[in-house]
Amino acid sequence: MEEQLILVQEFCTHHHIETNFIYSLRDYGLIDVISNEGNEFLSADKLNQLEKIVRLHYDLDVNVEGIDVILHLLQQLENAEHEMHKLKSQLKLSHL
Amino acid sequence: MEYVDYYKILGLDKNASTDDIKKAYRKLARKYHPDVNPNNKEANKKFQEINEANEVLSDPEKRKKYDQYGKDWQHAEQFEKARQQQQRQRTYSGGEEYFGGAGGESTFSDFFESLFGGMGGKSGRRESKFRGQDFSAELHLHLREAYATHQRTITLDGKNIRITIPAGVEDGQKIRLKGYGAPGVNGGPSGDLYITFVIQDDPQFKRLGNDLYTTAEIDLYTAVLGGEAAVDTLSGKLKLKVPAGTQNDTRTRVRGKGFPVYKKEGEFGDLYITYQVRLPANLSDKEKQLFTELSKLR
Numbered sequence: 138m139e140e141q142l143i144l145v146q147e148f149c150t151h152h153h154i155e156t157n158f159i160y161s162l163r164d165y166g167l168i169d170v171i172s173n174e175g176n177e178f179l180s181a182d183k184l185n186q187l188e189k190i191v192r193l194h195y196d197l198d199v200n201v202e203g204i205d206v207i208l209h210l211l212q213q214l215e216n217a218e219h220e221m222h223k224l225k226s227q228l229k230l231s232h233l
Numbered sequence: 234m235e236y237v238d239y240y241k242i243l244g245l246d247k248n249a250s251t252d253d254i255k256k257a258y259r260k261l262a263r264k265y266h267p268d269v270n271p272n273n274k275e276a277n278k279k280f281q282e283i284n285e286a287n288e289v290l291s292d293p294e295k296r297k298k299y300d301q302y303g304k305d306w307q308h309a310e311q312f313e314k315a316r317q318q319q320q321r322q323r324t325y326s327g328g329e330e331y332f333g334g335a336g337g338e339s340t341f342s343d344f345f346e347s348l349f350g351g352m353g354g355k356s357g358r359r360e361s362k363f364r365g366q367d368f369s370a371e372l373h374l375h376l377r378e379a380y381a382t383h384q385r386t387i388t389l390d391g392k393n394i395r396i397t398i399p400a401g402v403e404d405g406q407k408i409r410l411k412g413y414g415a416p417g418v419n420g421g422p423s424g425d426l427y428i429t430f431v432i433q434d435d436p437q438f439k440r441l442g443n444d445l446y447t448t449a450e451i452d453l454y455t456a457v458l459g460g461e462a463a464v465d466t467l468s469g470k471l472k473l474k475v476p477a478g479t480q481n482d483t484r485t486r487v488r489g490k491g492f493p494v495y496k497k498e499g500e501f502g503d504l505y506i507t508y509q510v511r512l513p514a515n516l517s518d519k520e521k522q523l524f525t526e527l528s529k530l531r
Contacts, residue, residue, distance in 0.1 A: 192268055193269075198259055207269060219405075
């Protein structure tokens with residue numbers, strides 16, 4: 138299936154943010170920017186994550202380094218919840 | 234409707250400066266923002282409260298009105314109605330910032346609505362278009378329903394949404410339906426609908442990942458001498474060879490008879506069967522005699 142792409146400029150206009158912010162996220166390795174025929178795009182599949190980053194930065198004043206830490210911790214939290222869920226299922230098995 | 238103490242919510246006193254309000258709001262927002270508290274309804278509620286407090290206290294006009302009428306808001310409402318009729322002008326317009334979170338309820342309290350009418354507008358980065366709120370919903374499925382791909386119609390705010398549930402969906406798994414959240418404000422995009430699957434336990438089968446676990450009873454003679462056992466699976470009955478000398482609680486694995494692997498057609502986990510040996514009850518005199526003879530042989 139073809140990947141749906143959004144122009145960086147379009148995303149920034151919609152959210153009233155500077156394109157530089159997007160490029161700083163890319164330089165930090167938090168997002169991917171796709172170049173094609175002189176234009177730069179974002180993957181539509183990653184928009185949710187990017188919008189979360191935008192809110193963390195603009196609504197909560199968290200800098201890029203802080204965002205990186207938060208995203209890592211959220212991922213760890215999700216993994217831990219998944220693991221806990223799995224272990225709960227295993228515990229249920231012991232009643233078999 | 235209860236009086237809401239916005240100063241208390243932000244941990245401030247009435248003489249707080251604009252800067253104090255901003256700092257207190259930022260600090261609490263970092264703690265309770267839905268993006269850093271996924272699936273935490275309490276934090277989401279708290280965030281709405283501090284957001285509402287900030288909406289009022291950071292706007293000099295609203296703060297003045299709140300300070301003047303806050304404790305006696307019911308009179309303020311009457312007073313404002315009369316004033317608005319005289320002046321024939323609208324007080325506030327504009328949209329609401331998106332802050333994520335679950336549910337389709339209003340972001341602001343009844344108290345706020347009563348005192349300030351509609352939602353408060355705020356100038357800033359995203360004043361023209363706002364994405365609608367995301368909604369969260371749970372969809373309960375029986376384990377056997379999750380075994381096969383099927384379609385299901387769910388109703389949200391009176392709207393029917395038909396979704397296809399792929400076989401092998403897991404308990405706690407979340408899917409996103411783009412655009413099925415709250416409508417956007419001022420032409421902004423709609424939010425998304427997140428559906429979390431809750432898979433209900435089955436009395437006969439337990440699931441762990443893609444593997445299934447069940448028990449099967451065999452009689453003493455089959456356990457001792459070997460034979461066949463008919464075992465239920467989610468795709469029908471299965472005949473298994475039971476080796477002679479099978480002990481109680483022996484577990485055997487049948488490859489590919491477990492749960493379907495999510496979005497991998499034709500792939501299945503394994504089925505684990507624990508044999509439970511059923512001892513004969515109500516023995517006849519003859520049986521007792523034969524068992525006694527047997528016991529003497531050992």
